[in-house]
Amino acid sequence: MQDMNPTDVPGDSREVLLHLFDGTQRKVLITDEETPYPEGKLIVSRTDPEGRITHCNQSFVDMSGYEEDEIIGQPHALLRHPDMPAAAFKDLWETVKEGKKWHGYVKNLRKDGGYYWVYATVIPNVRNGEIVGYTSVRRKPSQKKIEDAISTYASMS
Amino acid sequence: MPYQFTVSPDFGPDQLANWHIFNTWLQRQLAIDIHFETFGSFDAQRQAISEGKVDIIYANPYDASFLVREKGFVAVASPHHSDETTVAVPADSPVDSIESLEAGCRIAQTDDPDISMMGMILLEPADLHSGNTKTLVQDSYIQVAKALIQNNADVGFFLSDAYEGLSNLVKSQLKPLVSSDIQIVSHALLLGPPLLDRREELQDRLQAMSEQPQGKNLLDSLGFKDWKPVDEEEMEFMIDLIDALAA
16 A cells, blocks of 8 residues: 655644554554544445455545545555554454454544544445455444543553 | 235325325236235334235335345335434423433434434434433324423434424424434335246336336325336345444
């Protein structure tokens, strides 16, 4: 996956090298700018079995800050924020590959270096007994749950 | 023995009259006897489905999941008219955002499983869930509105179309806090196992409906623009989505 482009990130930012689940690395630029979760919306995407995005809805596009054609075909780790511990994603993949649902609170990284919190559910798409992909649905989390997640993830990093 | 057609019990009496006309249209198109049966509650309808007494159904997405994955129904078409949920409080309530609702609040809702699920999701930002709220099930959306107006409930869940359909007098006594904007979840017309071989034929006729004056009038009265065919994968995607939301 390509490193983040400094021209996409306005204002002061910090550079962090992410070590991704597939063994690759990505240089990201982060800011402290939070984008509030849009009222009443769900952010929806689907991936292939390897985690590459095949579909996303308009809310996904709006919140990520990317254009749809910059998203499709990319690994889901495009949204990976360095404040999220690797163990959370390891747990996610191990759970869904067993054919089970995963849910948790996730801090996502935007194209502009900002972030947004979601409560995410990922479920395997099972067709004729085979996992053909995954559907992820995110909804608005409560402030208390976000604070709990910040404290839990800080102790895991 | 005629086949049985039914619609999700979330429709009021005015709309049921239009579905009755749709049933007549359906019988002519498929040249079979079809009886239009209505159920007073979602439980009663589920029971009839379990007993194999329903062959054609215009189902809400929540029930579609059970019908397709457990009962062998197939999706034919959808009006792509999305099912959205509105959460409202009495107009004089001090509550002006979801986050200002508190544990212990009384929720008026119908027994519509879709709206109940989405309503509870919309309350999650206030850390509210079934364990710290009280549910008051009402027979209809007008009863949900009444429960709020009479201060018997603190918050109410409405199918957004039903909320919009309330009279101005009723709406003036309510305050909407949030409406969902999911766009991809909608009711669908499903065929049961005895009619699976008529799927393509019905799909073609439903698609052609908006091109005929009589069909167009009927669509208008049902509040639809047209029917769009739903393929197996589209239906499975919607079911996966509902599954994820129910988690």
